[in-house]
Amino acid sequence: MNNDQSQMKQAGQPDTGRRNLLKMTGVGIAAACVAPLFTTSAAAAAPVSAAQTGLKLGTEWDKTFAKSDKVEHKKVSFKNRYGITLAADLYQPNNPGIINNGGKLAAIVVGGPFGAIKEQSSGLYAQTMAERGFITLAFDPSFTGESGGEPRHVASPDINTEDFSAAVDFLGLLPNVDRERIGMLGICGWGGMALNAAAIDKRVKAVVASTMYDMTRVMSKGYNDSVTKEQRTAALEQLGQQRWKDAEKGEPALGPVYNELKGGEPQFLVDYAGYYKSRDRGFHPRAINSNSSWTITNPLSFMNMPLLSYIDEISPRPLLLIHGEKAHSRYFSETAYAAAAEPKELMIIKGANHVDLYDQMDVIPFDKMTSFFRQHLVA
Incomplete structure (x- = not known):
């Protein structure tokens, strides 16, 4: 990434247009990566089918990006601490000599965006970093994609x-x-999860968050922290009523299908649809953001459990935050950067919006990430 394509900064303010956008009433409700907060609409799409415990993983290459001949790829599975079986893609470099150390290599865990799967952005990031000499693992989070867990299409900050x-x-x-x-x-909402994980898991030696969302902040406070206490209370009342409906039915209802544009949406919602709905770009039938939605009650566990309370405890391990200059979400990285302790770095990509950092190879600063991880995982 050339200097004229990005800028490093200690602090920053969003441009006026973006600031006004974030203040718009109701913008946070409609965002493609956030479950509905102030609606009880149950125009639910049927969940896409997903593997359960005892996963049967597909063998075909069904990613949204081309397969590289520079890496070895295979599907794997493993259990988390709660006994949920996760599906993942393991990428290993064909020529690892550049960082070989006693026969063992540095490795990177990759996850995100929120509502996406390993066949999309996280897989692209993982494969590209494997091409650069790292062993990488892109996974489907619990309850989504090919991973196990019931019910489907829920998320949990824990x-x-x-x-x-x-x-x-x-x-x-x-x-x-x-x-x-x-x-x-x-990446995106899983950028916040990665920061939370790195703060508590001292085995992690360096962390990068790209186009990061703090999902607990946006779900509980709305964009630009614009939700009032009265609005929050009303949302929780509605979510409680939805729980009665789900309990009576015996399963959680899904909200409206995401990224279905009707006209007049803010530009960042148009950008989301441009990625998740385009079969030439990011559409995948298993992805929540492409083909379905989260459960209506999905925000509940996010509403009073802030993810980044201990971000300063990532230190003394290094942190790199990357965000687009024109991203509506840029303030998440800026405030996270301000709260984090040294060593830390914030990289702003000139001219980039939020989803440019999902898949645009000429925008994502892979050279910067490579040098960052080589410095802190290899040196």
């Missing part, structure tokens, strides 16, 4: 943080991985 650490467990047991050189990389 369980999904644990998913990251379970992936560290898996990598650290591989004979060709140096368990003292494991890093973590989270």
Whole structure:
């Protein structure tokens, strides 16, 4: 990434247009990566089928990106601390000599975005970093994709943080991985999960969060922390009423299908649809953001459990935050950076929006991430 394409900064303010956008009433409700907060609409799509415990993983290459001949790929599975079986893709470099150390390599766990699966952005990041010499693991979080867990299409700040650490467990047991050189990389909502996992899991030696969302913050406070106490109370009342409906039915209802544009949406919702709904870009039938939605009650566990309370405890291990200059979500990385302790770095990509960092190879700063992980996992 050239200097004119990005900028390093100690602090920063969003541009006026973006600031006004974030203040719009109701913007947080409609966001593609956030479950509905102030609606009880049950126009639910049927959940996509998913494997359960005793996973039967597909063997075909069904990623949203081309397969690289520079890496070896295979599907794997492992259990987290709660006994949920996770499905993952393991990528290993064909020519690992550049960072070979006593026959063992540095490794990186990769997850995200929120509502996405390993066949999308996390897999692209993992394969690319494997091309650069690291062993990488992209996983489907609990309750989604090919991973196990019931009910489907729910998320948890606790369980999904644990998913990251379970992936560290898996990598650290591989004979060709140096368990003292494991890093973590989270994208979008799973960027916040990765930061939370790195704060508590001292085995993680370096962490990167790209185009990061703090899901507990946005679900409980709305975009730009614009939700009032009265609105929050009303949302919790509605979620409680939805629990009665789910209990009576015996299963949780799903909200409306995500990223179905009707016209007049803010640009960042158009951007989400441009990625998740485009078969030439990021659409995948197993992805919640492409083909379905989270359960209506999904926000409950996020509403009073802030993820980044202990972000300063990532230190003294290094932290790199990457965000687009024009991303509506940029303030999440800026405030996380301010709260984190040294060593830390914030990289702002000139001209980039939020989803550019999902898959645009000329925008994602892979050179920067490679040098960061080589410095802190290899040196």
